[in-house]
Amino acid sequence: MRPTARGRVAARSVPIAVLALLTALAGWLPSAAAAADGTDGKSQAWSVQPTDKGSGAARRLAFQLDAPPGAVIRDSVRISNLSTEPISFQVYGADAYNTPRDGGLAYRQAGEAQHDVGAWVQLRTNAMVIPERRAADIPFTVTVPEDATPGTHTGGVIALDNALRGAGTTDSGVDVSIQRAIAVRLELTVSGPRTPGLSVTGVRLDQTPGGAPFEAGRATVQYTVTNTGNTPVQGKAAIEVTGLFGHTVATRTRSLPLILPGQHTELTLDAGRSPPVDLLTAKVTVTGTGAPATTARVHRLALSWPTLASVAVAAALLAVGLSQLRRRRRTLALEHA
The missing domain is CATH 2.60.40.10 (Immunoglobulins)
Incomplete structure (x- = not known):
């Protein structure tokens, strides 16, 4: 059964x-x-x-x-x-x-x-x-x-x-x-007035970086929803993840479980692919029947160590190349002096 x-x-x-x-x-x-x-x-x-x-x-x-x-x-x-x-x-x-x-x-x-x-x-x-x-x-x-x-x-x-x-x-x-x-x-x-209400707090944005340089990672959003009213509420959570310049990384909408008055629960949602390096903002908006919408957000610097390592290696090679180029130019200048 x-x-x-x-x-x-x-x-x-x-x-x-x-x-x-x-x-x-x-x-x-x-x-x-x-x-x-x-x-x-x-x-x-x-x-x-x-x-x-x-x-x-x-x-x-x-x-x-x-x-x-x-x-x-x-x-x-x-x-x-x-x-x-x-x-x-x-x-x-x-x-x-x-x-x-x-x-x-x-x-x-x-x-x-x-x-x-x-x-x-x-x-x-x-x-x-x-x-x-x-x-x-x-x-x-x-x-x-x-x-x-x-x-x-x-x-x-x-x-x-x-x-x-x-x-x-x-x-x-x-x-x-x-x-x-x-x-x-x-x-x-x-008996008495009914006051439905929800709040969202504790938003956290986690990123699992890709395994290869410049490979997209996965973003996960965690948040806590609390029933602040006196009647059970079942609502929805709208999640939006944006990058440094406001570009949209991911949008998700999910139904919330029936939450009892005074109770809270922590929920997790896979927000999908995320850039290897970016300043991300996760915004969670929670709505319920008869309850006003409530919003919370968090910022997170997304870093992909394989990408950063590749950039560091490329920068080091560029620095070495520029140093050798400057040394060669100085040598040619002395030969023609």
């Missing part, structure tokens, strides 16, 4: 265990499910989704809630054991966050401190064993603090399979086990 979001890795025991978070994000999949083969060859398949609200109600793909500060919301999550053996689960609420390097959406583990909506979720039970081919609905409440900030708070209700499933042996001979979890996304919008 293809995971629906980036996994998280954590050491649990020896042999090594990998914690894989498979998430169901709003509108992406009709349900979230995980499957693994146990050591006895049986399949441990299970799913997690919001409990149906009754006949005639639309099927929910995620928890999308609205409430004022101080409100208490009641809901329920359904865990279905689709396998042929009982499965023991740990169930908890978790904050969502953007991964630092690529902006992927992830959820905090059960042992981590939850500071936002993950801490507001209280389940009737945090542990249960579901028999084979059975499902269980777990009620929970979301208690919104009186001082909760307006805007969207994103987290998830997570079911973690307590068992470590064998995943094989690595090339180095280490046994690897897998522990799987599924998160159903929870978006709680607290």
Whole structure:
């Protein structure tokens, strides 16, 4: 099965265990499910989704809630054991966050401190064993603090399979086990004004020079995007690299991941070919729905050592040639004196 979001890795025991978070994000999949083969060859398949609200109600793909500060919301999550053996689960609420390097959406583990909506979720039970081919609905409440900030708070209700499933042996001979979890996304919008905003900082321009004299190099632009507002924003980044006299070296446009309020992520983009020697300027402009555009830039002297070495050798040869020419002229002048 293809995971629906980036996994998280954590050491649990020896042999090594990998914690894989498979998430169901709003509108992406009709349900979230995980499957693994146990050591006895049986399949441990299970799913997690919001409990149906009754006949005639639309099927929910995620928890999308609205409430004022101080409100208490009641809901329920359904865990279905689709396998042929009982499965023991740990169930908890978790904050969502953007991964630092690529902006992927992830959820905090059960042992981590939850500071936002993950801490507001209280389940009737945090542990249960579901028999084979059975499902269980777990009620929970979301208690919104009186001082909760307006805007969207994103987290998830997570079911973690307590068992470590064998995943094989690595090339180095280490046994690897897998522990799987599924998160159903929870978006709680607290009443109040919405203020979307993005900022871009920390722009860095790196150049990998070509291997031969006067060969073009490759330019890479890194930058950090921060959500400065109170609602998730997905936008675009326009990157322009120019040379000393304003000539365009490269232009790129890329979509940004969904960035949660207060979160930031560092992104990298290959800007393509760059001159072997030049004074480069990289400008990054970030825009998002409802958010004003923001721009940051950086300057970088691009140097290709093979090119500089060739220029230095040529200059040295020219200097030697000119010196010999001047010496010859002085000699001819003395002979004709």
